[in-house]
Amino acid sequence: MPKRIIAGIQKTGHRTIEGVRRLGQATRFFLLVLLKSGASVRRFNLVVRELYYVGVLSLIIIVVSGLFVGMVLGLQGYETLQKYGSESAVGTLVALSLVRELGPVVAALLFASRAGSAITAEIGLMKATEQLAAMGMMAVDPVARVVAPRFWAGVISMPLLAAIFSVMGVFGGYLVAVVFIGVDAGSFWSQMQSNVDFRIDILNGFIKSCFFGVAVTAVAVFEGYDSLPTAEGVSGATTRTVVTSSLAILGLDFILTAFMFRGL
Amino acid sequence: MTTETLVEISDLNFSYNTRVILNGVNMTMKRGQVIAIMGGSGSGKTTLLKLIGGVVTPSSGCVKVSGQVIHELNRDNLFAMRRKMGMLFQFGALFTDLSVFDNVAFQMREHTNLPESMIRDLVLMKLHAVGLRGAHHLMPAELSGGMSRRVALARSIALDPMLMMFDEPFTGLDPISLSVIGSLIRRLTDALEMTSIIVTHDVRESLSIVDYVYFIADGVIAAHGTPDEVRASKAPFVHQFVHGETDGPVPFHYPAQTYLKDLQLEKTVA
Amino acid sequence: MQRATLDLWVGLFVLAGIGALMILSLKVGNLDTYNGSDTYVIKGNFENIGGLKVRAPVRSSGVLVGRVTSIEFSTKTYNAIVTMSIEQRYQFPKDTFASILTSGLLGEQYIGLDAGGDEMMLKEGDTIMKTNSALVLEEMIGRFLFDKASEDNAF
Numbered sequence: 001m002p003k004r005i006i007a008g009i010q011k012t013g014h015r016t017i018e019g020v021r022r023l024g025q026a027t028r029f030f031l032l033v034l035l036k037s038g039a040s041v042r043r044f045n046l047v048v049r050e051l052y053y054v055g056v057l058s059l060i061i062i063v064v065s066g067l068f069v070g071m072v073l074g075l076q077g078y079e080t081l082q083k084y085g086s087e088s089a090v091g092t093l094v095a096l097s098l099v100r101e102l103g104p105v106v107a108a109l110l111f112a113s114r115a116g117s118a119i120t121a122e123i124g125l126m127k128a129t130e131q132l133a134a135m136g137m138m139a140v141d142p143v144a145r146v147v148a149p150r151f152w153a154g155v156i157s158m159p160l161l162a163a164i165f166s167v168m169g170v171f172g173g174y175l176v177a178v179v180f181i182g183v184d185a186g187s188f189w190s191q192m193q194s195n196v197d198f199r200i201d202i203l204n205g206f207i208k209s210c211f212f213g214v215a216v217t218a219v220a221v222f223e224g225y226d227s228l229p230t231a232e233g234v235s236g237a238t239t240r241t242v243v244t245s246s247l248a249i250l251g252l253d254f255i256l257t258a259f260m261f262r263g264l
Numbered sequence: 265m266t267t268e269t270l271v272e273i274s275d276l277n278f279s280y281n282t283r284v285i286l287n288g289v290n291m292t293m294k295r296g297q298v299i300a301i302m303g304g305s306g307s308g309k310t311t312l313l314k315l316i317g318g319v320v321t322p323s324s325g326c327v328k329v330s331g332q333v334i335h336e337l338n339r340d341n342l343f344a345m346r347r348k349m350g351m352l353f354q355f356g357a358l359f360t361d362l363s364v365f366d367n368v369a370f371q372m373r374e375h376t377n378l379p380e381s382m383i384r385d386l387v388l389m390k391l392h393a394v395g396l397r398g399a400h401h402l403m404p405a406e407l408s409g410g411m412s413r414r415v416a417l418a419r420s421i422a423l424d425p426m427l428m429m430f431d432e433p434f435t436g437l438d439p440i441s442l443s444v445i446g447s448l449i450r451r452l453t454d455a456l457e458m459t460s461i462i463v464t465h466d467v468r469e470s471l472s473i474v475d476y477v478y479f480i481a482d483g484v485i486a487a488h489g490t491p492d493e494v495r496a497s498k499a500p501f502v503h504q505f506v507h508g509e510t511d512g513p514v515p516f517h518y519p520a521q522t523y524l525k526d527l528q529l530e531k532t533v534a
Numbered sequence: 535m536q537r538a539t540l541d542l543w544v545g546l547f548v549l550a551g552i553g554a555l556m557i558l559s560l561k562v563g564n565l566d567t568y569n570g571s572d573t574y575v576i577k578g579n580f581e582n583i584g585g586l587k588v589r590a591p592v593r594s595s596g597v598l599v600g601r602v603t604s605i606e607f608s609t610k611t612y613n614a615i616v617t618m619s620i621e622q623r624y625q626f627p628k629d630t631f632a633s634i635l636t637s638g639l640l641g642e643q644y645i646g647l648d649a650g651g652d653e654m655m656l657k658e659g660d661t662i663m664k665t666n667s668a669l670v671l672e673e674m675i676g677r678f679l680f681d682k683a684s685e686d687n688a689f
Contacts (some may be wrong), residue, residue: 007676020375056547091543127361134357138420139346139375160551167554170562189561192592194598198563206555 021143026222033151033221036144040152046145050153054115054217058161061110066098066165069106070172070214073097073162076178083201087183091192094173100261101203105167105253108212112245116220119150120241124234126232128138147221154220158213160207166205204260212249219245268295270427270459272317275325278311283312286481288325293476295426298453298460300470302505303480309463312480316461317351318342325332329427347375349421351429356412356438358404364415365393365400371422390418394448414448420500421452427459428452434466442466448475467506472496473503479505538557573600573619574658578632578645583614584668586634592618594647601622602645616643620656627652633666643668 010207077093124144126132132142170192177183196202220241227237270292279284285308293299301309314320316327317474318334327334329345334452337345358367368387372378378386391397394414404412408508413433420428430449453460457471464470470489479494479502486503487494494502504512520526583605587604592600608615618628629650636643656662 002298048544051539051544051547054544055551059547059550099558099562122361129355129360130353130357131359133319134351134353134416136319137346137349137351138371138374139343140371141343145374149541149677156548157551160548160554163551163554166562167557192562196563198559200589201560202563 008207019242021223025226028217029222029225032143033148033218036141039144039147039150042180046149047152047156050149053155054119054150054158054248055157058111058157059164061114062107062161062165063168065106065110066103067172068166069165070094070098070169070174070177073169074173074176074181075100075171076182078181083161087177087181088187088191090173090194091188094177095170095192095196096105096201096218098166098169098173099201101253101257103169104162104205104209104212105249106248108158108209108216108244111158111212112216112220112249115154115157116156116216116241117238118236119154119217119220120224120227121148121234123150123221124227124229124237126236126238127225127227128229128231130229143225147225151217152155152218155210155213159209159250162205162209162212171230176217200261204256205219207260208253208256211252215252216245216246219248265343268294271461272328273316273325275329276312276315277324278308278315279321279323280311282464284483286315286480287320289480289484289485291478291482292383293461295459296453296457297475298450298462298473300462300464300474300477301480302464302467302470302477303315303486305330305343305378305465307480308483310431313351313431313461313463316427317346317349335426344496345372347423348425349424349427349429351381352413352427352433354432354433355409356404356416358384358416358419360411361398361405362404364396364402364404364407367404367415368400368419368422375423386422389511390422391415393421393452395444402411404442408441410437410444411442413437413445417445417448417452421456423457425458430460430462430464432464433462434469435465442469446470447471466528467508471506571633572622574622574656575603575619576618576656576658576660578616578618578631578662578665579611579613579655580616580634580665580666580667581610581613582670584634584643584670586645586669591644592620592647594624594626594649595643599647608644613641615647625655626659628654628656629664630656630662631664631666632662634668636669 073094074090077090078087080090081087081093122131126142126146132146135142135145176186176187178185178188221235223241223244227233272293273289276286276289279353289312289314289443291299301312304310308344311320315322316329316334318337321335326336329349330344332341334342334345354410358364359370365387369383369392371381372386379430391400391496396414396418397413399407399411404415404462407415417433428449433445433449435444448467449460449462451505452458462470462474474491476490477488477494478485481501487497487499489497494506497503498520503509509529510516539560548556586602586605588602588605590602591598592602600618602616602618606617607613626647627650629652631648633646633648633651634643635646650664
């Protein structure tokens, strides 16, 4: 059936073109947001306001998840390490897993589904209810006034949330290993401190979370601004934000890890 | 009343992809006038407002506002021009994350360096003009449809525009709110000496407040005149529209093959 | 939401985040005892480094004094050249003895420094003369069997 084959090839081509076009639009929008960030710097209270909605409201989920992830790591790590008689290394295990990987990645995934989706839905609804058009008619650029402050609030929040997640995780690991199981507190901390390096582990984890912050919020604001101005359009855009940014986080994580820890 | 021409539309054409929306429209609007633009749904009325606001660019022809061709303005000049325009969107388009007070204060805070105490006085004056001074602390979600449109009206006159555009201001309102909005448009236009353009379906309310009416059908101006001329008009389209008859030049039926054929009652030639 | 309340929460959030970063750096990452800027570099040639890795600790009397920064193989001497950065506040004599040791039975390998008695101190870029290679299990067993065999032959 050559006709069907040709149709199939055409479909693939069409989808590829659409995908590339959308990627181009997203990149252009991202640059536009950066270009119009002047107002966010000059009127920083706009960003502060969004920091509340993006950062403060994400705190609970970050703190609780961090605590539990750390507790599980402590428990599992202890179970495995005590077979080799090195249960005092549980502090190292918990801290390294959190600071290098789980802190930035899990915090970013939670951030994408908590704050990213909220940003998309809010911008999408503002578009659907003509608030963005109204702003444009009042000679106020919606990208500068609405999008840029949300973007920067996300970029600022992400590393802070990831750090809070890691600290809560270390505390959770400490609770389980030292308080509940009875690993020596001194060796728990000293093993951790002698094996976690500031530059290689903590700084790299911090850099990772900065990248994730940019990726998640860039996807969220683009999807919101680009959504169809209908109820289905906004809900579809919200779903796409969570899916796309989660994939972007995991993909970026691999690339960044390969660059940072290569040869170690 | 001055007779200075504020908006001049000449030979305006606009097509969306291949679909022609406006085809050679000419209009003149003077300062102090309230002008109604009427026509069926999808006849290009809202597009006309977008063309005046510079949101879209005409295919040919031009829109001049106070002597300047809108689509030839650069971005900064267009934004400067838009500060002198106000637009009331169909459902108000109030910023849902800001209170009524902050909504009205929005443009003052964005475009001026007025001290907060003066902004407060101005906002309360604008809200007083629409009768909602007491509601300044409410959030948009707590307002009824008519109230939120009045707040949006107060917001759009915040910087005393010379041109106000109303996109279907009467849709979905109860009769009381409807006449409140109608009389507000008339009173504010006279008080601020601005020009108001109303895009609407509501014949009865708009004919009672406007100075001039344009009917748009199929992208061209089908008829125009003062409210009295329109009421007396014998033109079939205007007559049908003003009196709300179901059939006439605007047919009740969407173009289709004959009824009998559709129901397969007519013998078709094999 | 009142502006003041909002500012308060955002302030708390930012402080908590910065606090978390400080805890990570100081308490978890031990930044206060190991500072990358105040260090000097010395080298040591080892016949065999065993399982020594870059970033392995350098200890003296069990105290962390620095870290291994690079390990290279020299084709001139056919030895391993280990570069380590030592904290500025810990100065060692010229005739310091460096050996590769293992912490515990299965622990990581590290470099142990035993101070000598020389008046001169090691400076930036100096090479430690006296080194002791890592113990490799196979060599140990081999030597043990060899000794055992020669003991047996003696009788």
